[in-house]
Amino acid sequence: MENNFENKEMTAQESLGIITEMMNNSRRSILQNSAKHFILWGALLTVMSLLIYELIHVTHDPIWNMLWFAMPLIGFPMAHFIGKSKVALPQNIISKQLHGIWLAYCAFAVVISAVFMFIAPQNLTLVIILAFGFAECVSGITLKNWAIIVGGFILGIGGAIAAIILRSEAQLLLFTLCGVILMITGFIVKSQSK
Amino acid sequence: MFPKLDPILHSELRLAVMSILAGVESAEFSYIKKQTGATSGNLSVQIDKLSAAGYISVEKGFKGKVPCTTCKITPAGLAAFENYVNSLKEYLI
Numbered sequence: 001m002e003n004n005f006e007n008k009e010m011t012a013q014e015s016l017g018i019i020t021e022m023m024n025n026s027r028r029s030i031l032q033n034s035a036k037h038f039i040l041w042g043a044l045l046t047v048m049s050l051l052i053y054e055l056i057h058v059t060h061d062p063i064w065n066m067l068w069f070a071m072p073l074i075g076f077p078m079a080h081f082i083g084k085s086k087v088a089l090p091q092n093i094i095s096k097q098l099h100g101i102w103l104a105y106c107a108f109a110v111v112i113s114a115v116f117m118f119i120a121p122q123n124l125t126l127v128i129i130l131a132f133g134f135a136e137c138v139s140g141i142t143l144k145n146w147a148i149i150v151g152g153f154i155l156g157i158g159g160a161i162a163a164i165i166l167r168s169e170a171q172l173l174l175f176t177l178c179g180v181i182l183m184i185t186g187f188i189v190k191s192q193s194k
Numbered sequence: 195m196f197p198k199l200d201p202i203l204h205s206e207l208r209l210a211v212m213s214i215l216a217g218v219e220s221a222e223f224s225y226i227k228k229q230t231g232a233t234s235g236n237l238s239v240q241i242d243k244l245s246a247a248g249y250i251s252v253e254k255g256f257k258g259k260v261p262c263t264t265c266k267i268t269p270a271g272l273a274a275f276e277n278y279v280n281s282l283k284e285y286l287i
Contacts, residue, residue: 010206012285015199018206019279022213025229030218087228088257090218 030095031193035186036082041102042182044075049175056169068113072106097142105135125171129159132178139185145192148185155181197281200274202247207232207240212275215250215267223263241265249274 010018048071055064083089091099109128116124133156140148159174166174203209210230214221227237241263244250249271253264267275 010204012199012282014206015204015209015278015282016286018209019213022210022229023217026214026217029229087224088222090221090225092218096219 026090027092027094028193030089030092031189033083033089034095034098035190035193037079037102038186038189039183040078040082040186041075042179042184042186044071044078044179045182046176046179049172049179053169053172053176056172062168065117069110072110094142098139101135101138101142105131123163125168125174126160126163129163129174129178130156133157133159136181136185143189143192145188147188151181151184197284199281199285200278202243202249203274203278205240207236208244209278211237211240211244211265212249212267212271215265216272216275220264220266223265226265244271247271247274 048067052064052067055067056062108131112127112131113124116122116127133152133154136152136155137149138152140146140150140152155178159177162174163171203212207230210232211226214226214229223234223237223241226232226241227234230237232240241250241252245252248268251266251268253266255262255264
């Protein structure tokens with residue numbers, strides 16, 4: 001950072017310049033960190049869905065779906081690792097809301113998956129993908145980005161319809177699409193923060 | 195007649211610190227130092243002045259074995275900051 005503020009008097013114009021610069025720089029640093037998390041979870045979701053799809057495709061055994069429960073176990077330590085830096089980044093209202101939205105989604109997804117898999121079998125993909133689209137849509141509203149809002153809406157509604165039409169094995173590829181959308185969201189956030 | 199600008203805020207480094215803290219929940223000393231590019235000594239002095247004015251709260255603790263200072267804007271600080279920005283607008287219009 002090339003700024004080096006002296007403790008000197010300044011004009012109204014200079015004051016406003018400092019306020020704008022500091023707020024923008026801080027916002028950028030925080031959003032870049034959020035972007036890293038979107039890309040990480042998107043990549044992990046893409047890899048996991050393709051892996052499970054391939055394993056079920058080869059063995060014809062749906063037991064491999066249990067691997068989904070490993071995703072938070074792998075993802076959270078990785079997220080903790082990439083969030084670590086020499087200088088601890090603070091939270092602003094946007095990063096805090098994004099964190100809350102996706103943490104809530106994760107909790108819903110894990111609990112509803114367990115209920116549908118072990119207690120009351122239903123079309124799990126339909127519910128998970130609808131909730132995913134909703135979380136993506138709300139993230140877009142938080143980030144004030146129309147591409148993310150519309151993308152989340154189309155993914156949620158389109159994915160739910162596709163989950164009714166597609167057979168269970170092919171439904172897994174819908175999660176690959178979700179992973180790709182998450183990564184794209186991360187790159188949009190990254191470009192927004194430049 | 196232009197309103198008098200708050201002398202506590204009308205200083206480059208203190209204003210920079212307040213601008214950062216106004217947008218976040220709280221921030222560590224190291225983050226503020228990185229964002230402002232100020233020296234530790236100068237930043238400490240300015241943070242003390244903001245704290246003495248009641249504009250920020252400072253919490254000293256430890257992160258593991260490393261000392262860690264966390265700053266947070268107070269409601270009085272936020273009100274003063276808003277007032278300062280509103281006064282600036284009158285100068286610029």
